[in-house]
Amino acid sequence: MNNSGAALRHHKKPIISPLRYPGGKASLYPRLRAIVRANNLTSGTYVEPYAGGAGAALGLLVTGQVRRVVINDLDPAIYAFWKAVVDDPMAMADRIKKVNLTVSEWSKQKEAYLSAPREDYLTLGFATFFLNRTNRSGVLNAGPIGGVDQTGKYKIDARFNRETLIERMRLISLHSKRITVLNSDGMSVIKRYSKRDDTLVYADPPYFEKAGSLYLNSFDDTRHASLARCLNEVSDSLWVLTYDNVPRVTELYEARRREVFSLNYSAHRVTKADEIMVFSDSLTVA
Incomplete structure (x- = not known):
């Protein structure tokens, strides 16, 4: 497993999302943009099954990196927000x-x-x-x-x-x-879109540690394991997953490529934490 926080290139990231999210992933825009380009998906669709603030999705869309985005969130309140914004x-x-x-x-x-x-x-x-x-x-x-x-x-x-x-x-x-808003279970969205050749799925589910205090729809270990089965079953599709860097992630995704990176985290106070990115087998990693 490569430790390449430096790989998160320091291109200026667009701030488009109106929402504030602890550990929001708008800062991953440069890396996701590179992945989109490396996999020839600039005319394709980018999907976030656990969208939250959807910072990376909107950044990629507004800057013309992808043609369409799908924003999904199971929380009815977050879904209502995105539905109202788009409609x-x-x-x-x-x-x-x-x-x-x-x-x-x-x-x-x-x-x-x-x-x-x-x-x-x-x-x-x-x-x-x-x-x-x-x-x-x-x-x-x-x-x-x-x-x-x-x-x-x-x-x-x-x-x-x-x-x-x-x-x-x-x-x-x-x-x-060019924005589709859904209110579905994240795994059903993954199953729906993962087999499309022109689509990148970026899964950023509730994390293992401190999830209960930050997300209204937190996961227990059964849900984390179910998501792992779902993604591992479509390892020949194009997807990226991010998690907090805990041993359980390595256990669940032992057969997949993984990379540790650092991310600023802003709940209560700004800190820098190690997180982990997991890649499907078919993805060209930029």
Whole structure:
């Protein structure tokens, strides 16, 4: 197994996603771009079965590295956000422009997040977005930046730059016809798309350590093992997987090529952690 954190080339990465995600993978854009090109997929489709913030997907799409992207998330709130952004980005932008950035508004959006009908994509999606931008570390079940009494060093509006976020909505709207949003189990998405010759699947599932505090749909070992079976069964397809670098990953993907890399991690405080990238047999690794 190669240890090649240096292989994550230092090209400037585009920041397109409106969401904040601990350990978000927008920083992998240069490496994924190189993989797309090495496998002649610039006219193809890029799929994220566990999309979350979809930072890499949107970066690849907006910069013309791939023709289409598929964003899937099983969490109905995250799905509602992406559905609202793709279907009606200007409505989302209008709400960003007008919303009050106060603890009182945070309480209203928290209630909407907990009680809005799943099919009301705009209400649920915006509430999800509001909490993501105003909560500590972007974690949906955390409290507001600065605390309810707003006595912290940073205040609730610290990560809510209206102009920047509206511009990201505008950029996404220009490419919305080439974005597919799904609300399915990640493994079903892998099975659906992995056999397509013009498609790269990038799986970034909930991690082993600290997953329960960061993801609303965390995995237990049975789910991690099921995902491994799913991916190992399609090792002749084109896929990449990332995980936290724990021994269990090596056990589950013993027969696959693996590479350790470093990534900045921003939940609660910025740290650098080793993670592991796993490659399918058919993938040309750039």
